[in-house]
Amino acid sequence: MTTYLIERLGQHGDGIATGPIYARGALPGETVTGDLDGDRLRNIRIVTPSEDRVKPPCSHAKSCGGCQLQHVSDRFASEWKRDVVRHALAGQGISIDLDAPVTSAPQSRRRATFSVRRTKKGALAGFHMKASDTIISVPHCQLVHPDLTAALPMVETLGVLGASRKGELSVLVTRSELGLDIAVTGGKDMDLTLHQALSDLARAYDLARISWDGEIVLQRRSPVVRLGKAEVTPPPGAFLQATKEGESALVQSVKQALPRPKAVVDLFSGCGTFALPMAEFAPVHAVEGDRDMVNSLDHAWRNTEGLKRITHEARDLFRNPLIPNELNRFDSAIIDPPRAGAAAQIAELAKSTVSQIAHVSCHPTTFARDTATLLRAGYDLEWVTVVDQFRWSTHVEVAALLRRNK
Incomplete structure (x- = not known):
């Protein structure tokens, strides 16, 4: 052989x-x-x-498709993720020293999307098998917070109540400060009977909120998350960093990059992951394409003492990026785009007078591409931090400081 x-x-x-x-x-x-x-x-x-x-720490590792790297040592995974970033930068002709990644602990994921299908006896909830549409139960998952695995029976009940015979529900479960926030997509049309059943379910499992295909159907408590001093209630299904440890590492990196800002623009601000903590030190202008997330950020700012002014706008930064005349009002910028990067907005930043940029990214290849654009425009790459909040996966994030040279 x-x-x-x-x-x-x-x-x-x-x-x-x-x-x-x-x-x-x-x-x-x-x-x-x-x-x-x-x-x-x-x-x-x-x-x-x-x-x-190594022996995978999770009993579901052989079948579950949620993790790709449970069979490798922590040392290997850390070095490999650092190499992923190093090679991405090298592809753009960039060389810089990288420290070992900041890695989130096991069972620390505060949000997960479970798949649910009806069965003859009820419903089955879990993750898909590797390269398959088959769902496997994951009651001993070592990745997500125990509160999420404990919610699997509730998720299966949701499948019984709201999934069609042939369809598959997608249930995003988020651990908030005041209980679980549930966002369901792919279910039956809402009617009075289903709404009453969901109300009973929410009481039985003490859920904070349930939304159905983007619409809030009931809210017993606000599912708040803490961002700096502020308490934010994200809209249903809104982006949130996967772990508190990962979020803290990224926020600390941004604070390190911008220690004494005078005025900050936060591009792709979301619900305020960086804008709200940075508003403790300087006024911030937050720009985000999703109006509901902008509204959540604004509400949190208005109800938190001790923050500088946060202005905001809902704006598609892919089609309508801020141009230099708008950017030049700020000495500092934060940019945290989706995986596709932000080529259009980066091109405008490159033409601006912004003196320092905290660049956060969830995709090393597009991070390297966009960073190379800024380097060609006269910025220096001071440092890069690697953050591994998606433990045992191939996913890796970075935060960096770029400073315009004199």
């Missing part, structure tokens, strides 16, 4: 041999055998295991 030497780990967590040939679950330095199917190995057997191979 042909053996293959795994040379490196790909961006999706697969081992890669010469070819390239992809081997799911294999690690660099390992010798493996398997059945070649196109460019992928099936029925893989590890002949010579890596010293960095």
Whole structure:
């Protein structure tokens, strides 16, 4: 039987041999055998295991598709994620020293989207199997907070109440300061009977809020999250950092990048992850495409003492970025775009007089591309921090300081 030497780990967590040939679950330095199917190995057997191979801490690891890196040591995962950022920057001709990532603890994810299907006896809730539409139950998940795994019976009840026979519900469960916030998509049309059933469910499980396809159907308490001094009630399904530890690491990086700002513009501000903490030190202008998130930020600011003024606008920064005349009112900028990056807005920042930029990103490749644009425009990359709040996944985030050279 042909053996293959795994040379490196790909961006999706697969081992890669010469070819390239992809081997799911294999690690660099390992010798493996398997059945070649196109460019992928099936029925893989590890002949010579890596010293960095460990027993997955989660009993669901072999079947669940939620984590890609539970079979690797923490040391390997940390170094690999640092290399992902290093290689992305090198692809743009950028070289900089990187410290080890700040990694979130097990069972610290405060939000997760569970899939639910009706069954003959009720419903099944959990995550999809690897590369499959099949749902598996994950009662012993080591990734999400215990409050979320404890909510799985409630999620299955939601499936019984609101899923069609053939459809699949998507249930986003978020742990707020005052209870679980539930956002359901893909369910039946709302009617009086379903609404009453959801009211009973919310009381039985002491839920803070339930929304159905983007509409709040009941709210027993505001599902607030704390951002700096402020308490924010995000709109249903709104973006929120996955862990408190990850959020804290990113916020601290932004504060480190902008220690004495005079006026800050926060681009892609969301509900105020950075705008609200930074308003403790300087006035902030927050710009976000989603009007409901802007409204949540504004309400939090108006109801929190000790903050400088936060102005805001709902604006599509992909189609209508702030131009230099607008940006030049600020000495400091924060930009935290989606995975696609922010090429249009970065191009305008590059032409501005903004002196320092805290650049946060959830995608190293687009981060490197956008950073290269700023470097060509006369900014210097002072430092980059790697943040791993999606433990055991291939996902990695960064925060950086760019300062316009004199």
